[in-house]
Amino acid sequence: MKYSWLEILKAGFKQNQSWQPTWPTKDPAAAYDVVIVGGGGHGLASAYYLARDFPGKKIAVLEKGWIGGGNTGRNTTIVRSNYLWDEAANLYEHSLKLWEGLTADINFNVMFSQRGVYNLGHTLQDMRDIERRVNANVLNGIDAEVVDAAELKRRIPIMDTSKNTRYPVMGSSFQARAGVARHDAVAWGFARAAAKHGVDIIQNCEVKAMDISAGKIKGLDTSRGYIAASQVGCVTAGHSSVLAAMAGLRLPIESHPLQAFVSEPMKQVLNTVVMSNAVHGYISQSDKGDLVIGAGIDPYLSYSQRGSPHVVDHTAAAILELFPIFSRTRVNRQWGGIVDTTPDACPIISPTKIQGLYFNCGWGTGGFKATPGSGHVFAHTIGEDKQHPLAEPFHLDRFNTGALIDEHGAAGVAH
Ligand SMILES: Cc1cc2nc3c(=O)[nH]c(=O)nc-3n(C[C@H](O)[C@H](O)[C@H](O)COP(=O)(O)OP(=O)(O)OC[C@H]3O[C@@H](n4cnc5c(N)ncnc54)[C@H](O)[C@@H]3O)c2cc1C
Numbered sequence: 389m390k391y392s393w394l395e396i397l398k399a400g401f402k403q404n405q406s407w408q409p410t411w412p413t414k415d416p417a418a419a420y421d422v423v424i425v426g427g428g429g430h431g432l433a434s435a436y437y438l439a440r441d442f443p444g445k446k447i448a449v450l451e452k453g454w455i456g457g458g459n460t461g462r463n464t465t466i467v468r469s470n471y472l473w474d475e476a477a478n479l480y481e482h483s484l485k486l487w488e489g490l491t492a493d494i495n496f497n498v499m500f501s502q503r504g505v506y507n508l509g510h511t512l513q514d515m516r517d518i519e520r521r522v523n524a525n526v527l528n529g530i531d532a533e534v535v536d537a538a539e540l541k542r543r544i545p546i547m548d549t550s551k552n553t554r555y556p557v558m559g560s561s562f563q564a565r566a567g568v569a570r571h572d573a574v575a576w577g578f579a580r581a582a583a584k585h586g587v588d589i590i591q592n593c594e595v596k597a598m599d600i601s602a603g604k605i606k607g608l609d610t611s612r613g614y615i616a617a618s619q620v621g622c623v624t625a626g627h628s629s630v631l632a633a634m635a636g637l638r639l640p641i642e643s644h645p646l647q648a649f650v651s652e653p654m655k656q657v658l659n660t661v662v663m664s665n666a667v668h669g670y671i672s673q674s675d676k677g678d679l680v681i682g683a684g685i686d687p688y689l690s691y692s693q694r695g696s697p698h699v700v701d702h703t704a705a706a707i708l709e710l711f712p713i714f715s716r717t718r719v720n721r722q723w724g725g726i727v728d729t730t731p732d733a734c735p736i737i738s739p740t741k742i743q744g745l746y747f748n749c750g751w752g753t754g755g756f757k758a759t760p761g762s763g764h765v766f767a768h769t770i771g772e773d774k775q776h777p778l779a780e781p782f783h784l785d786r787f788n789t790g791a792l793i794d795e796h797g798a799a800g801v802a803h
Contacts, residue, residue: 427451433763439585452594456575468566483761496577626726628749653677
């Protein structure tokens, strides 16, 4: 039987009438035990694990825009755990293990696809660093291997591994359990799971000021009125310094634009993720066929969610050198997010000198992969009012003591 487009449209809308909202729309209550500021993946995951593991607390997530409208909905979704230092590797591996059971845990398909991630090396020094990182990963029980250029060519035939490029590929590290996930689904899944545990998810609610007296947090002034709370967790990615300033604090954070772009969709030709710190680009292919391409940060500080054309230009050139087969591919969209970077390329998960006020930020270019793990350890830190052991090394104090965890090598071009 044939249907006109109008009949199809009408039938579609009719069916939609029985659809339920994914989570209920709530107005803010006068007071909560815990308020999480920021409705990105990390904030929503924090609220979910808090509500699940510390029942009885009245919890809200306040989001100034819409759920997942920040970096969560803007990132290129690479998930991996192959960091160099024990502290970071353990935290990201904790997260990767949570990813592996996440769809079942929150009963929402986050489309976690473990298609593996290659980090390319183009110089002898790159290869030494790769070998060192792979060895460190293996010692930490994290899957990792070194792959030489011939084997890379066998596994990814469309990649140019010849000596004819500016920076010939010499080999790479490979993590097979790494991969990609669907970013929106992560935000929606955590929001729905948190709401099922009684969390109020409140959108269009911007925190404007903090009510602090006698060294304790008392509540928040928001665009939807005053909300009292004895514990507040700030999980506001690109705007962490803005929130910190409301409390009279200064974080060791710089906010930079980070850009990405996607091509028109095409048949599946790339079944893995390829990243290169040296040439500044990385690429994967989404399930619907677009090439997802990302860059390094724009070098200047900015709160603009756009970025400069020369960065896109530079990244496209690097990717085309690795994959000349894509030279005629058309780019569909480009965008930017604001990432909060720290001096050691590691996050801050920490209480502050103000009682009841906590920060979870500084994930820079690579926090998506940590979403469940970050939420889990931050929930514990707030719920117990005591750092989770995995979060301990990421305390703000490290910038006073000098106990930095320098992950610039593994964080690299981003992600
Ligand atoms: C282009 C790009 C590519 C990336 N690629 C990757 C990748 O491949 N892999 C990876 O691991 N990471 C990647 N990242 C980094 C990753 O997206 C971030 O580290 C991570 O998403 C940050 O945590 P979040 O999800 O909670 O932040 P966000 O989703 O940004 O959430 C913070 C929320 O706080 C809200 N907010 C801010 N101020 C206030 C206020 N005053 N009141 C109320 N709400 C407020 C914002 O509106 C926002 O929704 C990428 C980032 C970008 C921009």
